[in-house]
Amino acid sequence: MTTPAARLKSILARREAVLLPGTPNALFANVIEGLGYECAYITGAGVTNMYLGAPDVGLITMSEMVQHIAVIAESxxxxxxxDGDTGFGNPVNTYRTVRAYERAGAAGIQIEDQDFPKKCGHFSGKAVIPADEMVQKIKAAVDSRRDGDFQVIARTDAIAVNGIEDALERAHRYIEAGADVTFVEAPDNLEDIARIAHELPVPQIFNYVFGGKSPPVEHETLKSMGYGAGLFANAALQAALLSVHDVLGELQRTGSLEGVRAALASFEMRQSTVRKPRFDAMEKRYT
Structure with a gap:
């Protein structure tokens, strides 16, 4: 049986813009797997939003992310x-982060070249570290992995700071340092989106952010460009947030859920998603 890292490597290498939904918890991961997606992304922004109730401004810690990885990988x-943010420090910290992520069950890590504290890639006011410093983080990440197929994805946020030419130059340097995949964040026009996939020799990730800086791109267009994955990091979280707001707002106004029954998962769907039949079978077996 191939390892999860080998499977992720193979999926991205197809360059078919695999749909990569994000999850902040095990429940949403169960939904993603149950719907037949090939892989999932554990989103730092989503974990920060859902776990801390805070914005994506560099508040989540490495150990908190590792706890989430372990729970989701078990499920x-x-x-x-x-998401590995900035590696949670310098190259030595990045080395430790990759070891911890891999041990917890990750098949790959995404690290970015923002200065600390980092921000969501579609926020304003970002800053990036020198490319030389990021190169050393990538080398540390590559050296620290135990499974050679564990994917090291190098993200650059340089477009917003220095423009597309610097972002592409950085991506080339990160590939030379050993990155398996690169991720040029927040291109704001279709021409640059196409350039990224055409000019960089390894698989690329495009980040669909609803309401973000990048224009929407049809999935077939992204496939024709040869992207490795189309990332929907927080679509599930945004859908859940709107539903919770609407359902609890209706409950507050009317004291009833009758008007929002269509927005509620059935009792059966809820139990199926958390795999209750599996636990029932275990209980029966061991009783």
Missing amino acids: VDIPLLV
């Missing part, structure tokens, strides 16, 4: 690409 069998 699903699909490979997990995990």
Whole structure:
């Protein structure tokens, strides 16, 4: 049986813009796997929003992310690409982060070249570290992995700071340092989106952010460009947030859920998603 890292490597190498939904918890990961997605992304922004109730401004810690990885990896069998922010420090910290992520069950890590504290890639006011410093983080990440197939994804946020030419130059340097995949964040026009996939020799990730800086791109267009994955990091969280707001707002106004029954998962769907039949079978077996 191939490892999760080998499966993720193979998926991205197809360059078919695999749909990569994000999850902040095991429940959403169960839904993603149950719907037949090949892989999932554990989103740092989503974990920060849902776990801390805070914005994506560099508040989540490495140990908190590792706890989430372990729980989610225990719940699903699909490979997990995990947000590693800036590596949570210098190259030595990055080395430790990769070891911890891999041990917890990640199949790959995404690290970025923002200065600390980092921000969501579609926020304003970002800053990036020197490319030389990021190169050393990538080298540390590559050296620290135990499974050679564990995917090291290098993200650059340089477009917003220095423009597309610097972002592409950085991506080339990160590939030379050993990155398996690169991720040029927040291109704001279709021409640059196409350039990224055409000019960089390794698989690329495009980040669909609803309401973000990048224009919407049809999935077939992204496939024709040869992207490795189309990332929907927080679509599930945004859908859940709107539903919770609407349902609890109706409850507050009317004291009833009758007007929002269509927005509620059935009792049966809820129990199926958390795999209650599996636990029932275990209980029966061991009783």
